[in-house]
Amino acid sequence: MDTLALFGGGKLGEALLSGLRRAGAAAEDIVVVERSSERGAFLTSRYGVRVVSAAEAVAHARTLIVAVKPQDVGTLLDALAPLVSADQLVVSVAAGIPTKYYEQRLADGVAVIRVMPNTPALVDEAMSVISAGAHAEEKHLAAAEALLSPVGKVRRLPESQQDAVTALSGSGPAYFFFLVEAMIDAGILLGISREVAADLIVQSALGAATMLRDTGTHPVQLREAVTSPGGTTIAAIRELERHGVRSALLDAIEAARDRSVELGKLY
Numbered sequence: 658m659d660t661l662a663l664f665g666g667g668k669l670g671e672a673l674l675s676g677l678r679r680a681g682a683a684a685e686d687i688v689v690v691e692r693s694s695e696r697g698a699f700l701t702s703r704y705g706v707r708v709v710s711a712a713e714a715v716a717h718a719r720t721l722i723v724a725v726k727p728q729d730v731g732t733l734l735d736a737l738a739p740l741v742s743a744d745q746l747v748v749s750v751a752a753g754i755p756t757k758y759y760e761q762r763l764a765d766g767v768a769v770i771r772v773m774p775n776t777p778a779l780v781d782e783a784m785s786v787i788s789a790g791a792h793a794e795e796k797h798l799a800a801a802e803a804l805l806s807p808v809g810k811v812r813r814l815p816e817s818q819q820d821a822v823t824a825l826s827g828s829g830p831a832y833f834f835f836l837v838e839a840m841i842d843a844g845i846l847l848g849i850s851r852e853v854a855a856d857l858i859v860q861s862a863l864g865a866a867t868m869l870r871d872t873g874t875h876p877v878q879l880r881e882a883v884t885s886p887g888g889t890t891i892a893a894i895r896e897l898e899r900h901g902v903r904s905a906l907l908d909a910i911e912a913a914r915d916r917s918v919e920l921g922k923l924y
């Protein structure tokens with residue numbers, strides 16, 4: 658494997674790093690650039706990777722993964738711009754930041770791929786969507802797919818859809834965690850211990866997700882099969898509808914999309 662440089666070893670960077678190591682990438686083939694020395698030391702101790710300067714990383718790596726916060730991409734690019742050449746590939750996971758932002762700051766012809774992964778990469782169940790920038794060719798998309806497929810599913814979509822993708826699958830795990838958290842609280846309300854409530858809800862979430870994926874059946878049909886006439890589920894559904902949960906989700910995901918667009922314009 659060509660050497661790979663990871664810029665930013667935070668939550669998402671670590672999720673990708675852990676997946677690459679599980680998939681068999683050698684520690685010697687990955688270098689990390691991390692602002693926090695404490696965080697860098699942790700990544701070295703856990704994954705065996707070397708933490709190096711930005712200049713050293715660019716000098717050695719064919720593929721550069723940018724996993725710093727969108728707010729930090731500009732400063733990072735100021736440092737990288739004079740160092741990166743057109744035979745290197747830049748893979749950005751930063752929410753909202755368009756490939757054009759990179760292309761305007763890097764040497765002419767540098768290929769940039771915008772990716773929106775998610776944290777289930779930690780358990781090899783990520784959903785990653787990749788989009789090619791102006792100079793990215795089939796070989797670059799294939800390289801990004803090879804990088805991401807060990808940690809989950811990968812789809813190619815036009816970059817114009819990346820803000821919506823960010824709102825759906827990038828942030829998506831957080832909505833499910835939020836729902837699970839609220840359902841466990843409901844268990845507490847009903848007098849079930851937190852440990853038991855968590856067990857019941859997490860297994861139900863896993864079962865529901867597996868049914869959705871493995872049967873390919875529409876969620877409406879799966880929900881109807883649970884909803885017995887005059888039964889318990891319809892009593893709950895009535896409350897969910899009365900509280901506008903469907904509409905809240907539409908508004909929430911639209912707000913996340915809007916924030917992604919905003920992040921792309923702020924920096």
Ligand SMILES: NC(=O)C1=CN([C@@H]2O[C@H](COP(=O)(O)OP(=O)(O)OC[C@H]3O[C@@H](n4cnc5c(N)ncnc54)[C@H](OP(=O)(O)O)[C@@H]3O)[C@@H](O)[C@H]2O)C=CC1
Pocket residue numbers: 664665666667668669670690691692693696724725726727729732733750751752773774775776827828
């Ligand atoms: N978390 C998620 O679920 C997802 C995140 N993303 C994207 O991934 C990126 C990272 O997010 P996340 O991991 O949550 O954020 P984190 O803040 O956890 O990680 C970013 C890391 O990069 C470090 N950093 C900042 N600037 C530099 C620099 N110039 N050189 C080296 N390291 C630097 C930060 O240090 P310090 O702590 O000092 O700031 C931090 O350790 C974001 O752009 C986000 O949009 C995409 C999909 C999902």
Ligand SMILES: O=C(O)[C@@H]1CCC=N1
Pocket residue numbers: 752823827828
């Ligand atoms: O909250 C965020 O901005 C990042 C991007 C998608 C998920 N987490």
